[in-house]
Amino acid sequence: AQSVTQPDIHITVSEGASLELRCNYSYGATPYLFWYVQSPGQGLQLLLKYFSGDTLVQGIKGFEAEFKRSQSSFNLRKPSVHWSDAAEYFCAVGTTSGTYKYIFGTGTRLKVLA
Amino acid sequence: ETGVTQSPTHLIKTRGQQVTLRCSSQSGHNTVSWYQQALGQGPQFIFQYYREEENGRGNFPPRFSGLQFPNYSSELNVNALELDDSALYLCASSGVATNTEAFFGQGTRLTVV
Numbered sequence: 001a002q003s004v005t006q007p008d009i010h011i012t013v014s015e016g017a018s019l020e021l022r023c024n025y026s027y028g029a030t031p032y033l034f035w036y037v038q039s040p041g042q043g044l045q046l047l048l049k050y051f052s053g054d055t056l057v058q059g060i061k062g063f064e065a066e067f068k069r070s071q072s073s074f075n076l077r078k079p080s081v082h083w084s085d086a087a088e089y090f091c092a093v094g095t096t097s098g099t100y101k102y103i104f105g106t107g108t109r110l111k112v113l114a
Numbered sequence: 115e116t117g118v119t120q121s122p123t124h125l126i127k128t129r130g131q132q133v134t135l136r137c138s139s140q141s142g143h144n145t146v147s148w149y150q151q152a153l154g155q156g157p158q159f160i161f162q163y164y165r166e167e168e169n170g171r172g173n174f175p176p177r178f179s180g181l182q183f184p185n186y187s188s189e190l191n192v193n194a195l196e197l198d199d200s201a202l203y204l205c206a207s208s209g210v211a212t213n214t215e216a217f218f219g220q221g222t223r224l225t226v227v
Contacts, residue, residue: 004156034215043118043204044157044218090156094215099170100208101147102216104156 002027004093006105013081014113021076021108023091032094033074034102035065039087047089050074061085086112117141118207118219126225127195135190135222137205145169145209146188147216148180151202163188192224200226 005024032051036044048059055067065076088109092102117140127133139146145164149157159172163182177193202223206216
């Protein structure tokens with residue numbers, strides 16, 4: 001079955017510390033992969049995407065993610081977190097067969113300590 | 115900010131009522147997808163419309179229905195509302211090709227009482 005797992009429901013980091021949010025997926029074909037961020041009461045903003053090619057992708061706001069096919073992972077990283085990064089982060093797979101749709105993980109809520 | 119707009123932003127309905135949510139897609143996008151995001155969950159795919167036809171559906175009952183208009187805007191209709199329908203409903207517009215990202219609106223927060 002197609003699925004996306006974000007094993008960390010909540011993560012708390014200090015401002016200036018590094019961040020890694022984990023994402024594992026289960027999908028039969030080569031997936032398209034995305035990270036979105038959602039502030040309270042808001043819609044989803046795309047941070048970065050992976051379709052093919054270089055497995056390390058750069059996104060907005062200083063985020064990057066690395067696609068590791070052997071581990072079925074697409075972890076999100078940021079070297080130095082800012083207080084404004086506090087939000088909920090969703091990893092998603094874009095299905096490449098049948099209807100093109102997104103399968104989302106359950107999200108990781110990031111809290112940033114001053 | 116994306117060019118996808120949704121209305122209304124919030125509404126409250128009573129169990130058993132019907133509701134219509136609206137979405138204007140981003141310019142140049144001909145595909146609209148709807149997602150339901152329950153509290154504390156990731157968005158779940160409801161259905162997708164392409165060229166005014168339903169182009170795929172998730173695991174939602176028939177009382178969830180939709181429309182797409184010639185200008186690619188879309189409506190989501192939910193009949194016989196249940197308490198569990200309380201959620202944030204997100205509209206996403208995209209191009210027809212698969213290697214494109216979807217742009218999401220701000221959502222409509224539906225509360226069923």
